[in-house]
Amino acid sequence: MSIASHNESVSPIGVGDYAAGPAEYFALLKPRVMSLVIWTALAGLLVAPTHVHPVIAVASILAIAVGAGAAGALNMWWDADIDALMARTRLRPIPAGLIDPREALFFGLTLSFLAVLTLAAAANLLAAALLAFTIFFYVAIYTMWLKRSTPQNIVIGGAAGALPPVVGYAVATGSVTLDSLILFAIIFVWTPPHFWALALVKSGDYARAGIPMMPNVKGADRTRLEILIYTLVLVPLGILPWRMGIGGDLYAAVAIAAGAGMAFMAMRVFRIREGSRASKAAMQLFAFSILYLFLLFSALVVEHGFGLIERFGL
Amino acid sequence: MDETKPSEGVVLTPRQLRNRRLRNLAIGLSVGLLAALFYAITIVKLGPGILRPEP
Numbered sequence: 486m487s488i489a490s491h492n493e494s495v496s497p498i499g500v501g502d503y504a505a506g507p508a509e510y511f512a513l514l515k516p517r518v519m520s521l522v523i524w525t526a527l528a529g530l531l532v533a534p535t536h537v538h539p540v541i542a543v544a545s546i547l548a549i550a551v552g553a554g555a556a557g558a559l560n561m562w563w564d565a566d567i568d569a570l571m572a573r574t575r576l577r578p579i580p581a582g583l584i585d586p587r588e589a590l591f592f593g594l595t596l597s598f599l600a601v602l603t604l605a606a607a608a609n610l611l612a613a614a615l616l617a618f619t620i621f622f623y624v625a626i627y628t629m630w631l632k633r634s635t636p637q638n639i640v641i642g643g644a645a646g647a648l649p650p651v652v653g654y655a656v657a658t659g660s661v662t663l664d665s666l667i668l669f670a671i672i673f674v675w676t677p678p679h680f681w682a683l684a685l686v687k688s689g690d691y692a693r694a695g696i697p698m699m700p701n702v703k704g705a706d707r708t709r710l711e712i713l714i715y716t717l718v719l720v721p722l723g724i725l726p727w728r729m730g731i732g733g734d735l736y737a738a739v740a741i742a743a744g745a746g747m748a749f750m751a752m753r754v755f756r757i758r759e760g761s762r763a764s765k766a767a768m769q770l771f772a773f774s775i776l777y778l779f780l781l782f783s784a785l786v787v788e789h790g791f792g793l794i795e796r797f798g799l
Numbered sequence: 800m801d802e803t804k805p806s807e808g809v810v811l812t813p814r815q816l817r818n819r820r821l822r823n824l825a826i827g828l829s830v831g832l833l834a835a836l837f838y839a840i841t842i843v844k845l846g847p848g849i850l851r852p853e854p
Contacts, residue, residue: 504811504812504814504819505818505822506817506821506822507821507822507824510822510825538843540840540843541840541843541844544836544840599833603833603836603837606837606840607840
């Protein structure tokens with residue numbers, strides 16, 4: 486069996502006529518993940534100490550967004566068989582029978598190629614190579630290998646989600662520096678508590694699909710402990726950009742306040758272990774973690790995008 | 800099979816026809832956007848070089 490025919494035998498749940506419109510193809514790009522990628526890449530681009538022409542900035546962010554979307558499409562192509570088994574994902578375009586798996590594969594490959602090419606033309610080869618590596622890491626290392634083989638899947642795989650600010654920074658400077666690596670580290674350490682909070686609630690789904698998520702392999706209690714540990718590492722790490730001068734006072738206030746919120750919620754997940762209150766606490770942490778990351782990078786975008794740091798010495 | 804009757808081939812449903820039209824439109828717009836993007840990138844990156852007279 487060739488790799489291109491992977492998942493061709495998955496029986497569609499829904500209509501099954503493969504008559505997808507643009508909306509279904511857009512859904513293949515995982516637009517919610519893409520929006521976070523756009524935001525973190527933009528922050529990486531703006532914190533760089535060099536000026537970027539607005540046209541180059543827009544073209545680069547667009548290329549990074551499309552590259553992330555392409556990785557999402559390739560992820561959905563490979564995972565269609567397990568997506569069909571989980572309530573959360575069974576209505577995605579491929580298991581719903583709206584898009585043929587082979588079309589999703591070629592859609593993802595085409596967009597990946599165009600995104601990397603566009604970034605190479607608009608910015609530089611390092612940024613393009615980093616984007617290509619991000620797509621490769623997400624699809625080949627995380628999706629095809631780690632996701633189904635180890636409970637550390639999202640820990641290591643989190644590197645792919647953490648790379649967009651590094652790519653954004655490379656667009657502006659043509660280099661990778663400690664500044665961009667700190668932004669990488671924040672998202673990398675943020676990923677486990679974010680996904681494991683969801684996995685605590687959806688462990689039945691993951692068990693049905695045979696995905697070795699932390700709660701299924703090591704148990705809910707161990708997962709709660711690891712969520713707490715990662716969060717306690719994350720909070721000071723989130724404040725580090727302020728100490729390093731990447732973020733100003735606005736960033737510091739946001740990082741401290743939102744970090745306190747993350748620590749509080751992770752503590753609640755650790756303490757409340759039984760019944761619907763436990764699920765509620767986990768889902769609240771999951772939702773808040775998205776807000777946390779959004780707020781941190783928004784503070785950087787606001788400070789650097791509107792020149793607050795330079796103008797007011799914040 | 801009645802061999803006197805010409806084959807109709809694959810007959811698309813109205814929904815499939817509509818979505819194919821929308822897909823074509825989306826592809827057309829995307830290609831147009833990509834062309835405009837590369838035009839803008841070229842002007843920004845090479846513009847001053849193009850306009851500068853040869854010494």
